[in-house]
Amino acid sequence: MKAALIAGGVGASRIVDLAHDLPAHGVREAAFLLREMARAFPRTTVHVAVVDPGVGGRRAPIAIATRAGPILVGPDNGVLMPLAEELGFRAAFRIDPPTGEAPVRVGTTFDGRDLFAPAAARLVRGARLSALGPAVSVTPFALPAPTRLSNGALGEVLHRDRFGNLITNVPTGWVAAGTRFLRLSCGRTRPRQVPWVTSYESLGTGALGALGSSFGLVEIAVGQGRATDRLGAGVGASVGFSWGPRLAPSGEKANSTRPRKQR
Numbered sequence: 001m002k003a004a005l006i007a008g009g010v011g012a013s014r015i016v017d018l019a020h021d022l023p024a025h026g027v028r029e030a031a032f033l034l035r036e037m038a039r040a041f042p043r044t045t046v047h048v049a050v051v052d053p054g055v056g057g058r059r060a061p062i063a064i065a066t067r068a069g070p071i072l073v074g075p076d077n078g079v080l081m082p083l084a085e086e087l088g089f090r091a092a093f094r095i096d097p098p099t100g101e102a103p104v105r106v107g108t109t110f111d112g113r114d115l116f117a118p119a120a121a122r123l124v125r126g127a128r129l130s131a132l133g134p135a136v137s138v139t140p141f142a143l144p145a146p147t148r149l150s151n152g153a154l155g156e157v158l159h160r161d162r163f164g165n166l167i168t169n170v171p172t173g174w175v176a177a178g179t180r181f182l183r184l185s186c187g188r189t190r191p192r193q194v195p196w197v198t199s200y201e202s203l204g205t206g207a208l209g210a211l212g213s214s215f216g217l218v219e220i221a222v223g224q225g226r227a228t229d230r231l232g233a234g235v236g237a238s239v240g241f242s243w244g245p246r247l248a249p250s251g252e253k254a255n256s257t258r259p260r261k262q263r
Contacts, residue, residue, distance in 0.1 A: 001048070001117040008121025016041075021162065025053040027079050029235050032143055032158045035082040036215055043069025046120045048112070049079050056108030060136060061095040061115045065129050073120045075111070078141030094133035095119045146170045152183070152242030158217070160234050164226025167219050168239050172212035176243050182210050185240040186220060187233030196243070200224070210241070 006012055018037050022030050030051035038047050052059075052075040064072040064080055067088030072080040073095070081089075095115050097105045105114040119132055146155035146169045153174050159167040166186070175182070175196065185191040195202075195209040203209045203223035208230055213219035218241065220227045228234055 001050070001112045004113050004117035005121050008118050008125070010121045010124050014124070022051060023235070025051070026235060027051055027053070027077050028143065029159050031079045031082045031141070034079065035086055038070070038083055039086060041070060045070045046123050047072045047074075047080075047083070048116050048120045049074040050112035050116055051075075051079050052077065052111065055111050059139075061111055061119075062092045062136060062138065063095055063119060063123065063129055063132055064092045064138070065090040071123055071129065073116050073123070076136075076139050078139060081138065081141040082143055089138075091129070092136050092138045093129045094136045096133035098122075144169055146174075148174055149242070151176075151244045152240065153218075155218075155239050155241075157186070157220075157233060157235050157237045157239060159215075160228050163221075164228040165213075165219050165221045166227050166231070166233060166237070166239075167213050167215055167217055170218040170239070170241060172216050172218055175212075175218065175241075179243045181243070183240075183242040184208075184210065184220065185238075187231035187237050189231050191240070194220075 002012070002015055005015055019033060022033065030049065034047070034049050041047070047070055049072070054075065054077055060076040062074070062076045064084045066072065066084055067090055070087055072084055074080050097115065098118070122132070123129070143158065144156045146153050153170045155168045155170040157166045158169050161167065179196045181193050182196050183191055184194045195207070197203055197209050197211050199211065200221060200223055203221065205224045207223045208227065210218055210220050220231070220239070222230050
């Protein structure tokens with residue numbers, strides 16, 4: 001893909017790699033990470049995302065114009081939509097193979113090289129989106145939304161990083177101020193009480209807990225370990241959190257405002 005971009009007139013110094021190690025076929029996880037990693041790029045950026053289990057099939061190859069300026073190129077399977085909606089979706093155009101231009105599409109299994117990268121190169125060189133193909137509608141897609149409760153939240157794991165940490169869709173800001181412990185349910189294990197900390201170091205080696213991630217979302221982690229293995233959970237796993245004054249460390253009583261009887 002990079003060679004196709006360079007051959008298409010895009011200098012190597014202008015290509016920024018975001019990720020190459022995402023799980024195969026994980027469209028939803030890739031959509032989440034693309035939105036999180038690409039939102040701060042300049043308005044002249046052309047983003048190319050190829051997590052494409054339907055390559056060569058019925059899904060359309062598309063390019064999306066956004067109100068903020070960046071153009072998104074990839075398959076119409078949802079991977080582009082969270083970022084497109086955050087940047088302000090304007091219109092989508094089908095990418096048709098150019099006629100009489102190299103490189104020629106070879107087979108139907110590598111549209112990243114044969115369609116998406118050459119289309120991105122044309123856009124960087126100044127081609128209009130409408131020159132790629134006709135305007136089309138896109139397939140609706142949305143990341144799962146968490147549910148806020150009076151003393152907690154229900155959500156889902158959106159991303160499992162290479163350290164085995166589990167990033168949920170529950171905003172860190174939902175956790176009540178002063179919280180020291182959470183009641184956690186996730187994966188195949190029973191609900192348990194875990195510490196709410198500010199760093200991996202605070203957890204201690206081998207300890208399971210939760211903290212605010214760099215995504216601004218609640219993260220489940222094990223100090224110098226892998227939460228995904230400890231809980232038997234991965235992307236798509238349901239999670240539940242509860243917090244409040246009744247939660248306290250083992251052996252410690254929670255604070256209470258109930259008056260004590262006089263003796």
